[in-house]
Amino acid sequence: MNIHEFQAKELLKKANISVPSGWVVESVDEAKQVAKEFKNFPVVLKAQIHAGGRGKGGGVKLAKSVDEVEQLSLQMIGMKLVTNQTGPSGKIVRKLLVEEGLDIERELYVAVTVDRAKEKIVLMASTEGGVEIEEVVKSTPEKIFSLEVDEAYGLYDFEAKDLSLKLELTGKLLSQGIKTFKGIYRAFVENDCSLVEVNPLIVTKGGKVLALDAKMTFEDNGLFRHPGLASLIDEHEEDPKELLAQKKGVNYVSVDGNIGCLVNGAGLAMATMDIIKHYGASPANFLDVGGGANKDQIKEGFGITLQDECVKGVLVNIFGGILRCDELAKGIVEAAKEMSLSVPLVVRLEGTNAKEGRSILKASGLAITSANNMADAAQKIVSAIK
Amino acid sequence: MAILVDENSCIICQGITGKNGLFHTIKCVDYGAKVVAGVTPGKGGKWVENIPVFDSVSQVVKEMKVDASMIFVPAPFAADAIIEAAGSGIKVIVCITEGIPVLDMIKVKRFLKDHPAILIGPNCPGVISPGRCKVGIMPGHIHKKGAIGVVSRSGTLTYEAVYQLTELGLGQSTCLGIGGDPIHGVSFIDILDMFEKDPETKGMIIIGEIGGTDEEKAADFIKNHVTKPIVAFVAGKTAPPGKRMGHAGAIISGGSGTAAQKIEMFKSFGIKIADNPAVIGETMKKVLESSLN
Numbered sequence: 001m002n003i004h005e006f007q008a009k010e011l012l013k014k015a016n017i018s019v020p021s022g023w024v025v026e027s028v029d030e031a032k033q034v035a036k037e038f039k040n041f042p043v044v045l046k047a048q049i050h051a052g053g054r055g056k057g058g059g060v061k062l063a064k065s066v067d068e069v070e071q072l073s074l075q076m077i078g079m080k081l082v083t084n085q086t087g088p089s090g091k092i093v094r095k096l097l098v099e100e101g102l103d104i105e106r107e108l109y110v111a112v113t114v115d116r117a118k119e120k121i122v123l124m125a126s127t128e129g130g131v132e133i134e135e136v137v138k139s140t141p142e143k144i145f146s147l148e149v150d151e152a153y154g155l156y157d158f159e160a161k162d163l164s165l166k167l168e169l170t171g172k173l174l175s176q177g178i179k180t181f182k183g184i185y186r187a188f189v190e191n192d193c194s195l196v197e198v199n200p201l202i203v204t205k206g207g208k209v210l211a212l213d214a215k216m217t218f219e220d221n222g223l224f225r226h227p228g229l230a231s232l233i234d235e236h237e238e239d240p241k242e243l244l245a246q247k248k249g250v251n252y253v254s255v256d257g258n259i260g261c262l263v264n265g266a267g268l269a270m271a272t273m274d275i276i277k278h279y280g281a282s283p284a285n286f287l288d289v290g291g292g293a294n295k296d297q298i299k300e301g302f303g304i305t306l307q308d309e310c311v312k313g314v315l316v317n318i319f320g321g322i323l324r325c326d327e328l329a330k331g332i333v334e335a336a337k338e339m340s341l342s343v344p345l346v347v348r349l350e351g352t353n354a355k356e357g358r359s360i361l362k363a364s365g366l367a368i369t370s371a372n373n374m375a376d377a378a379q380k381i382v383s384a385i386k
Numbered sequence: 387m388a389i390l391v392d393e394n395s396c397i398i399c400q401g402i403t404g405k406n407g408l409f410h411t412i413k414c415v416d417y418g419a420k421v422v423a424g425v426t427p428g429k430g431g432k433w434v435e436n437i438p439v440f441d442s443v444s445q446v447v448k449e450m451k452v453d454a455s456m457i458f459v460p461a462p463f464a465a466d467a468i469i470e471a472a473g474s475g476i477k478v479i480v481c482i483t484e485g486i487p488v489l490d491m492i493k494v495k496r497f498l499k500d501h502p503a504i505l506i507g508p509n510c511p512g513v514i515s516p517g518r519c520k521v522g523i524m525p526g527h528i529h530k531k532g533a534i535g536v537v538s539r540s541g542t543l544t545y546e547a548v549y550q551l552t553e554l555g556l557g558q559s560t561c562l563g564i565g566g567d568p569i570h571g572v573s574f575i576d577i578l579d580m581f582e583k584d585p586e587t588k589g590m591i592i593i594g595e596i597g598g599t600d601e602e603k604a605a606d607f608i609k610n611h612v613t614k615p616i617v618a619f620v621a622g623k624t625a626p627p628g629k630r631m632g633h634a635g636a637i638i639s640g641g642s643g644t645a646a647q648k649i650e651m652f653k654s655f656g657i658k659i660a661d662n663p664a665v666i667g668e669t670m671k672k673v674l675e676s677s678l679n
Contacts, residue, residue: 224462277623
């Protein structure tokens, strides 16, 4: 689960990390009110969307006066912001973060994530902040410092110190560096994150270390431990079909094609999308109703698949294991009747009682095409939508 | 032979009194698995389906021999259940539970360094040695005793491959899923090594998917250490980047972990790839036949 920059900064603040002072606004009036609170200008207006690359896309602006805050917020609130991470359709800006402007001396990078190959939490830092870290990895990998953290103890003080020194945070900056690294690690662990990224972490001309930007992603499996974090979701940022699927407890990802897929099990669902492509068409979605699919899950699955207006046909691929195909066939027939299906439907049932299942589909009198195996199913749905 | 479990394995179920734990324990017993005890805290001293229930794993191992544990404990408590099993000296731990937080799994892996055990999963269908023993949730009857070893990151896609093999008359030595989570127990390499050393296994199928680098490592291992006929399949050619495809571990991040990269790696080492999921069994058959000529 992703959250906004301003929300990530709140959580970092709780972990004892300094962030610029600022307020979130949703209207021009609010922006104007907030602007009057600042003693010094310029201030920074930052569009709050779940995507990076905002600066280049026009989502970060400097305002030199209250009037400029008014003008710029008028332009920015409601704008469609297209960045290299939003895709061509962009994202609508609904919130602005208005922050104090700071004199930046240096821009650094720091992130905590899980290295799945090493099976460790790793802290990464670099002297090259404020740019895309992937670029730094490619061009100057020697400027990236990486540290595997002891999961039993956490980040040792001396490790935070060593890392600070590598980033040339010396003298009165050293204690701020240690505090920042310890805090970022703590925020990561205490919120079950999969990523905390501060890019840039800045050193001001006045000698302060602050998180100028922040990105935080929570690991979905850890959310049950943090009931408070769920409220940080911004539903505008999510695909509405994916959001609905999440509420119904099925795994759904929408993609660009026009054949809706309904499958039990994640691996089989991916493989089903692949075989549709193999036979020359494109899947509209990934949909895993769960390995042990039952009648109700299949109904929910149909509901979500058919919401997508691009869907010109539906392929149901169920491998009935513990649950019998005859039972599942009854579920499919019921769902198809209730939804008064108007697009071609191909069903492939395999596994326990598959024959009985297929005869139930046939006897239903509905326009359901039965398939004998995955290849047959894919070919049938591909030709049905042509 | 077969690997990991056979007809002599003594098995316990952690979480035996839960709905899924009980349902699948019965299915495993019906298949022929020797389930000797169950564990549910607070239910010690009770019996379910003629199986004694204990409060803790350490109580069980004091009283009887235990070779493997099957875990159905809910996600918030599952990591601790794995650690409890390993700490009690159980050597094969099969964790079916889905949804264990990654940070918990990092702690589990650290514990396993000092308490060696073979952890299968979590978020997996389990392991079956057809005709002998089943420790997991897979449908037993689609399997057939034989000589092909199957290892996969997925559940139903494994059933699909097994079903194709059985239809073609190719039985299986052992089939297992290593789990769909980013941090999990045994790797492809561990299992391929066991299959290579198992005299009964004559051929292998490895089923990978997007995310991580397990398949790349497996390809490298196959090139250097596997002599038996082998077929690979990788799911997720059409998966968009940055999206979690059902499994927590199935995600293309920062341009790495794509199916194309993994397939290319297998191919570059001369490892036979099943072009599409409908021909996994058929491809295995062809590779076996050509190895005999």
